[in-house]
Amino acid sequence: MAQVPSSNILIRKLQTISELAEPDIAILGNARIEEKQYQANADILRDGDQPTLSFVVLDGMIGSTKMTGDGKRQITSFFVPGDIPDLHGLHLSVMDCTFTALMPSRVGFMRHDALRSICDQHPSITTVFWRSTLVDAAIYREWVTNVGRRDAYTGMAHILCELIVRLRAVGRIEDHVARLPITQAALGDALGLSTVHVNRVLQDLRRDGLISTVGSHFHATDWSGLVRAGDFDGMYLHQRAADVLRQ
Amino acid sequence: MAQVPSSNILIRKLQTISELAEPDIAILGNARIEEKQYQANADILRDGDQPTLSFVVLDGMIGSTKMTGDGKRQITSFFVPGDIPDLHGLHLSVMDCTFTALMPSRVGFMRHDALRSICDQHPSITTVFWRSTLVDAAIYREWVTNVGRRDAYTGMAHILCELIVRLRAVGRIEDHVARLPITQAALGDALGLSTVHVNRVLQDLRRDGLISTVGSHFHATDWSGLVRAGDFDGMYLHQRAADVLRQ
DNA sequence: CGCGGGGTTGAGGTCAATCAATCAATGTGG
DNA sequence: CCACATTGATTGATTGACCTCAACCCCGCG
Numbered sequence: 383m384a385q386v387p388s389s390n391i392l393i394r395k396l397q398t399i400s401e402l403a404e405p406d407i408a409i410l411g412n413a414r415i416e417e418k419q420y421q422a423n424a425d426i427l428r429d430g431d432q433p434t435l436s437f438v439v440l441d442g443m444i445g446s447t448k449m450t451g452d453g454k455r456q457i458t459s460f461f462v463p464g465d466i467p468d469l470h471g472l473h474l475s476v477m478d479c480t481f482t483a484l485m486p487s488r489v490g491f492m493r494h495d496a497l498r499s500i501c502d503q504h505p506s507i508t509t510v511f512w513r514s515t516l517v518d519a520a521i522y523r524e525w526v527t528n529v530g531r532r533d534a535y536t537g538m539a540h541i542l543c544e545l546i547v548r549l550r551a552v553g554r555i556e557d558h559v560a561r562l563p564i565t566q567a568a569l570g571d572a573l574g575l576s577t578v579h580v581n582r583v584l585q586d587l588r589r590d591g592l593i594s595t596v597g598s599h600f601h602a603t604d605w606s607g608l609v610r611a612g613d614f615d616g617m618y619l620h621q622r623a624a625d626v627l628r629q
Numbered sequence: 630m631a632q633v634p635s636s637n638i639l640i641r642k643l644q645t646i647s648e649l650a651e652p653d654i655a656i657l658g659n660a661r662i663e664e665k666q667y668q669a670n671a672d673i674l675r676d677g678d679q680p681t682l683s684f685v686v687l688d689g690m691i692g693s694t695k696m697t698g699d700g701k702r703q704i705t706s707f708f709v710p711g712d713i714p715d716l717h718g719l720h721l722s723v724m725d726c727t728f729t730a731l732m733p734s735r736v737g738f739m740r741h742d743a744l745r746s747i748c749d750q751h752p753s754i755t756t757v758f759w760r761s762t763l764v765d766a767a768i769y770r771e772w773v774t775n776v777g778r779r780d781a782y783t784g785m786a787h788i789l790c791e792l793i794v795r796l797r798a799v800g801r802i803e804d805h806v807a808r809l810p811i812t813q814a815a816l817g818d819a820l821g822l823s824t825v826h827v828n829r830v831l832q833d834l835r836r837d838g839l840i841s842t843v844g845s846h847f848h849a850t851d852w853s854g855l856v857r858a859g860d861f862d863g864m865y866l867h868q869r870a871a872d873v874l875r876q
Numbered sequence: 877c878g879c880g881g882g883g884t885t886g887a888g889g890t891c892a893a894t895c896a897a898t899c900a901a902t903g904t905g906g
Numbered sequence: 907c908c909a910c911a912t913t914g915a916t917t918g919a920t921t922g923a924c925c926t927c928a929a930c931c932c933c934g935c936g
Binding site: 812 | 913914915916917
């Protein structure tokens with residue numbers, strides 16, 4: 383029905399971290415995907431759920447979030463088009479976090495039993511999926527460090543660098559201009575900061591000529607400066623060499 | 630040579646998160662493991678390494694650590710006996726973090742090629758290993774939240790709860806008395822705090838009757854109080870029901 | 877035209893870092 | 907057996923990063 387199958391972006395993302403064999407690409411391309419649109423701040427899966435579906439991000443951005451007992455929110459990771467945020471649901475029956483759309487987003491659902499049968503029949507795809515969850519874990523590790531040991535200015539620059547590299551890898555931004563209608567509140571929840579402080583840190587980054595913002599457009603005006611300011615080394619994203627060189 | 634094969638603790642740990650079939654237990658029990666002892670603060674694998682071995686913790690405690698550009702250390706997770714901290718090395722060729730012994734520790738090395746051939750021949754073991762790495766990722770998620778959105782007092786209580794539950798699950802502590810010769814500096818690096826502040830927070834926890842310390846012995850004198858203080862819900866550890874009930 | 881969401885600004889307060897000692901326990905060489 | 911070094915814990919004083927509260931502004935929208 384769709385000229386551009388929604389599995390395309392999934393395949394592209396997986397290719398940024400693994401080499402995919404032709405037959406595997408065909409298998410993944412034929413996977414049945416049910417598309418659905420979400421508004422900003424809509425929950426897709428909730429902490430405590432026992433889902434029978436996983437989803438791939440097609441457009442927009444999804445956050446994996448956790449709430450503390452006193453109602454504060456932490457975003458533990460961003461997920462951009464091509465990512466399968468809840469692939470772990472395939473093997474962990476109860477969700478330990480909530481997936482929320484951080485901007486208007488389109489996602490594609492895939493049935494767990496279908497994914498499991500693909501994995502059973504194609505061990506090489508199992509490896510690719512496993513690797514994808516391992517890269518997610520590597521990103522979590524970096525976020526612990528970012529939140530625990532970097533100050534607000536450095537952490538903000540870091541997280542922006544990560545977003546730009548990941549979006550570039552799947553062709554969603556050119557150069558270092560990102561259309562990122564992400565709220566300052568979301569950035570704060572990602573970095574463990576208040577929205578007020580996020581605002582001030584963004585002003586500092588603008589003052590230093592590292593970024594500029596025009597409405598929801600977000601621009602890294604000094605990429606190497608931003609990388610330096612953010613103490614950023616994208617190695618933890620484990621992208622294939624070919625993709626890294628394309629940066 | 631050893632009466633108690635070092636794979637026992639590995640099997641026990643895997644059983645806390647997955648049901649293991651008899652044949653799989655036999656396969657894992659026969660895995661060749663090279664034991665090695667490390668002193669406190671010794672690195673086992675370093676950021677940037679390309680290891681051909683993975684290791685299981687046999688005794689002590691290992692931390693996965695990252696350094697920031699200005700030389701601050703963050704511990705992104707603890708690993709206790711039975712855990713395989715660097716199982717991700719099986720599919721991510723370059724290490725993105727360092728594994729350090731946080732106290733005198735004994736670990737057992739297993740060759741990647743041996744592990745890969747086990748996975749190739751026994752898909753059910755692949756699933757168990759995959760699930761193990763997914764639980765590690767769930768722990769990272771919780772740590773992001775702990776470091777980002779909980780204050781020092783709550784975060785400290787939380788991390789102590791996690792350690793106690795995980796150590797109990799593999800039978801390394803009875804009741805809630807833990808022998809934990811972990812330094813306050815390590816706790817600080819885990820929580821993103823200075824050692825001075827760690828010291829003061831521990832005093833607060835003692836003052837409130839939640840913990841007591843005698844030398845390197847560490848005792849949760851009020852388990853339910855500590856759980857409450859730490860905003861702790863162990864669901865994210867994804868232990869099997871039988872194990873959770875045994876708490 | 878009023879409303880709400882997101883962004884911006886200012887003032888004051890707090891949690892935790894830093895700096896700088898001191899102390900206890902352990903180990904080491906003479 | 908003691909002088910000395912080392913590691914980790916503890917304490918006090920000061921500083922600073924970031925939070926909270928409380929406005930206000932801007933803009934799109936029903």
